[in-house]
Amino acid sequence: MSAPALGQNCRAVLPGPLRLDGGVLLSPVEIAYETYGTLNAEGTNAILVCHALTGDQYVASNHPVTGKPGWWTRMIGPGKPIDPARDFVICSNVLGSCMGTSGPATVNPATGKPWGMSFPVITIRDMVRAQGMLLDHLGIGRLKAVVGGSMGGMQALSWAATFPDRVAAAVVIASTARHSAQNIAFHEVGRQAIMADPNWNGGDYYEGTPPAAGLAVARMAAHITYLSEAGLTEKFGRRLQAREAKSFGFDADFQVESYLRHQGLAFTDRFDANAYLYITRALDYFDLAEEHGGVLANAFRGAATRFCLVSFDTDWLYPTSESRAVVQALHAAGAAASFVELSSPFGHDAFLLDSPELNRVVAGFLGNGR
């Protein structure tokens, strides 16, 4: 194999096989990733950034489809808590996603056609194991830190539980150690919306029309859970669109309707419906305690990893109580763990938005304070 690529738009095709939690051996394993900065001679400055459900590897570079800046340039960049001038940053598209890593939209080498729904169901731990393979490929033994919000935080927790010797520190933001019944319920609505779209066609739509209408509805339902009730009220309230009065029709009269429709439609330009099915399934399956005999603390016993957990007070998707439960388990396991609940009006989405407090917490924890 040639030397691993570094920088932008990288892609590794690893022979594997990767043994998935569902029992399937996946081979090869394609991983699309971005790196920023340079690995130091001691190999001690690597930070893995893990993305959320609909995120991707373009954490600090422009998105190739939308042209928009990376999704976490507030956290990663010059003078930011994670700084490529000091840290070697890796962010890979998760297994099952649709930005170049193996998933339902990639080609099954056995058939020469996209996997579709014949792609094996994967778990958060499978995503983490694939990332471990990528780090092997890049020659990185041990991470300075693994950092993520939402599903990225779940990967950070799973990293510490799966490869305790490879993670010096884990930053877990607006996340949880397991999906609740309500979390599962919202995802099930989204999956049913996609599968109800005739264009979904059992997942076999790559040569036809994708199920954009179903995927847009799924995104709309999920989007509500990313925002707080107070944030929605502050941002939109009952304000009407640029009209003087109600239309007494079914157009988007209220600004919040128009906003949601836009969120749904814009999403379909950049995301694959089958990938949405697979990743939501992985999230719903996530229960770190269950993987360790039903006791969450067992996931972390003997780990030398330091943990930093952050929650937001208006996040009702993964509320503070979920972070507290993780911290209690970490303390029970004897792990070093700090925790802070930050105040924000923006609900779950707060971790992606401008938050000087979040930046201070992460910079301080990583020893990257100015």
Add this chain to the structure above:
Amino acid sequence: MSAPALGQNCRAVLPGPLRLDGGVLLSPVEIAYETYGTLNAEGTNAILVCHALTGDQYVASNHPVTGKPGWWTRMIGPGKPIDPARDFVICSNVLGSCMGTSGPATVNPATGKPWGMSFPVITIRDMVRAQGMLLDHLGIGRLKAVVGGSMGGMQALSWAATFPDRVAAAVVIASTARHSAQNIAFHEVGRQAIMADPNWNGGDYYEGTPPAAGLAVARMAAHITYLSEAGLTEKFGRRLQAREAKSFGFDADFQVESYLRHQGLAFTDRFDANAYLYITRALDYFDLAEEHGGVLANAFRGAATRFCLVSFDTDWLYPTSESRAVVQALHAAGAAASFVELSSPFGHDAFLLDSPELNRVVAGFLGNGR
């Protein structure tokens, strides 16, 4: 006109016209209703019960489609807070619904075909005005009480605001005086799910296949808002269906998935998708303050109506703060208003479930205590 029908499966065809808030004159106005008990000689024992979004007139009689008992037999019946042995109970299917009252599924006399989306958009106040026409038809001048939960509570508030001289008392349970941005957002998801179903066909499906898949998704999304997070956890948690392990597939692995799918499917057997669009629109338009110069208290000034408001502590659809805001407005208007927040693990749905406390509150307020 012949004497008005009383009892079960009644239907009045009233010439109208009914001038709707949207400006349309609706004529005739068909109203399907049930009555229980007998109007006393003085005409002082009439209680109007108002139903919620997906409810109907079968409040205390078996549903003609599902065969199930009435939706509020815990509140209405022998020995209950509202007792047909003492009270004359009326419950009518709301305007825009699909159980016999004028709505998108009924025939437009001008065309001889179902209205579909040519039915005029209606408001909560339009529903109330139609009920007023029904009471005129039944010879009932003044109500002993108007009682409702959720959308039924909004009608009760609108009754007191629209016909203050005709309502001696109003019971408003688990309700609000306006739909919030989050309320609107959830409904918009449901509407988009219905409209995304190709079978919806612009609302013209009455001679074809109805958009059951879209309607089921709408119901699933809404259903989550009727339950509390804690209630979902208690009822389902992460328990699997009758299997020993995860399937690593997309069948309903979790009990909560199976439950939601069932709720969605069962709903499509008894409800019309267009009616769902119209009634959610009426709910989203509801803002009692806006109808009165932006000041909620103005809706109730000079009213002789006594009010009783009840909220449930785990209801996040119409949380206690919404009821408190109504009570403050009532007090500001000089109206007599009592308020209680009840504790229940069941979220918004609590008003439909067994609640001895709720029954005591309603019975006491109506002077129907034993």
